Amino acid sequence: MSVLKNRLxxxxxxxWASAAFLSWAVLSLAASEWLAxxxxxxxxxxNVIISSLGAGLGVVFYGLSARRLKDLNMPPWLVKVLAFPLLALILMPYLLLVSGPQEENAYGVAPPSSGILKIFGAVVLLFLAINLSFAAMLSYYKARSLLRTSQVAQNSEFLSAGARLDVQYA
Incomplete structure (x- = not known):
């Protein structure tokens, strides 16, 4: 059976979802705080970098959530509900906290139970991902604002230089 078809x-x-969000946050911070x-x-x-990272995160998150829904014996197409923020807010705690049936279901055999260390690590990753994602979004908006301000300044310098040339030739 393929890894992508297994229950999660x-x-x-x-x-895995926390690690994906953490990766997005670190790469977004690098682009916003270092490159820009x-x-x-x-x-x-x-904008292209942040959008591409977001699209990649969406693909990974979609696959993980579909596998998680299979573990809960729900059809994987329900993952589309996560595209609606209010419904995602309701469904996410269920996906994160509720265990699937321990017996085989329509989507395969049950995954091994998570140990306390694995759960602790996942919770730590989740909190890191939430905090760094928030920091990455703020950093992105700050970098966008600075880049827009510098573009406006460059455009006004260009326009004022053009006006000076018009005055010289008039």
Whole structure:
């Protein structure tokens, strides 16, 4: 049976989803705090990087959530409900905390139970992911604001230089 077709337990789901969000946050912080302020990338490139990272996170999260729904003996297409924030807010605690049946279900054999160490690690990763994701979003908005301000300044300098040329030739 393929790895993507297996069921995914609550502890593993929390750990893998947290690791994915943590990766997104670290890479987003690097782009917003290191690449953008140093002038290595502009506003357009920053937006492309953040959007691409978000799309990659969405693909990973979609696959993990579909496997988790299988563990709960629910059809994997229900993962589409997570696209609606209010419904996702209701469903996420269920996906993170409720154990699936220990016997085989329509989607395969039960995953091994998570040990206390695995659950502790997943919870620590979850809190790190939440905090770093928040920091990454704030950093992105700050970098966007700075890049927009610098673009406006460059455009106004360009326009004022053009006006001076018009005055010279008039």
């Amino acid at each position: 337990g609550a502890g593993s789901y929390m750990g 302020p140093s002038g290595r990338i502009g506003l357009r490139e920053l």
